């Protein structure tokens with residue numbers, strides 16, 4: 402009997418946060434929802450518009466790029482179930498303004514000392530860690546566009 406290598410199952414770090422399927426990470430985008438009544442665009446798969454309370458929401462794939470609107474640098478390891486690199490490395494945490502008309506909180510990759518408001522960024526989708534059942538947990542970040 403031949404043994405086949407089977408890739409681990411992939412799941413989004415939060416349900417409804419990423420477009421699917423997750424097999425080709427280069428094609429994965431942030432999942433958004435657009436309200437048919439007021440056009441509000443929100444992050445994630447949402448059934449109810451937080452702006453007008455409407456219940457007619459269309460799924461949309463959000464842009465794969467944006468601009469650094471503001472940021473901070475996390476210099477202390479967060480407590481709890483932090484799953485970043487060990488030993489801990491300071492990282493940027495930014496508000497990324499997307500052309501879709503919303504701002505998204507995101508880790509910002511790259512040198513924390515060269516972050517600047519207005520920096521053009523691109524979406525990065527990657528396997529972040531292995532989940533409890535051996536699955537690949539897929540997460541997002543943004544990195545400076547070169």
Ligand SMILES: [Zn+2]
Pocket residue numbers: 436437438439440441450451452453454455
């Ligand atoms: Zn609405």
